[in-house]
Amino acid sequence: MLDRIIKIDKELLVFLNNLGNEHWDSFWLFITNQFNWAPVFLLVLFLIVKSFGWKRGGIIILSMIILVAFSDQFANFIKNSTERLRPNNDPEINQRLRTLIRPGSFSFMSGHATTSTFFTVYTILLLRRKYKYIYLLLLFPLLFSYSRIYLGVHFPLDIIMGITVGTILGNLYFLLYKKIDKTYFT
Template sequence: MSFIDAIIQADEQLLIYLNHFGSEAYDAFWLAITKPLNWIPLFLFWLFLLIKNFTWKQGLFLFLFICIMAGLSDVLVNVFKHTFERPRPCWQVGVMEQIRILQCSRSFSFVSGHATTSMAVTTFMYLLFKDKFKWTVLFYIYPLLFAYSRIYMGKHYPVDIICGYALGILEAVLYLKLAKYLVGKWFTKNI
């Protein structure tokens, strides 16, 4: 067995283990968690933090910048998905028979868009506010719940999530540098 085959096999076994924590009693909760629209209160809170802690123009600029980052993140995720073409666990013979499946889609699995984008946005906000508020580490509850919902549903493997997290962190660091540069260039007060 090759190293890659061993990783894939371990990934499948970990998915089966984590997915089995599910039960019908929790399905409605995880179905709600997985929908981005249900996170609008968090996004509005972040918009409030941006406007409250910077000038309103800077805050609005940063919020729009984050939205653009999220959109570009989705494009990058789709490049990964179509490059690697890893089937979702809910379509993978040998796996789909062993997991609970709440939702499935025909798109590919690697990397998780939910994990990538939620981690990119969260890390961007964390890095922006970590020196202002000690509690910003709590922002990470969002990508942890959001991404686990994908395992719960049977839509992603753990490696899809972990690699999505890594990609999201990298995106956040790079985009924050760009945002700071643009704010310094276009506004009178730096962030």
């Protein structure tokens, strides 16, 4: 059963990855670079300070820095525990892929998908009552995650699991925030 799922995962990646073409390559290379998302991060920081003030907002921002560090290390722990080869290093399919970058680390689960979803879910839960368009932030993890498939460096299951784990962690982190906030700020 697991072998069948992995085979489907590989074939789906090859299909999705080969939908790409040269005209879109620079766009997806731009999307996959987290530093290019700095305007979104700055907007989130601004909205947090505007909504919660400097003291409370500063604590929330600090919690977001911890969130990103934890998420990144957690994803690396899972990657190093499972040791699934990245598609660009998988001899079974790497010749069938359009690969624009060649990371050497392991694949499962996507740190891009996990961390961006974790950050976004937590941000939306924090700000959803204050800004009705905050849900547009979901475009960030969706585009950021898909870029990894386009570039041939993650399988769809890596992305799906990263988004799932990021969603769960974002909700749990928000519950922890509410408990701490209620204890110390109300």
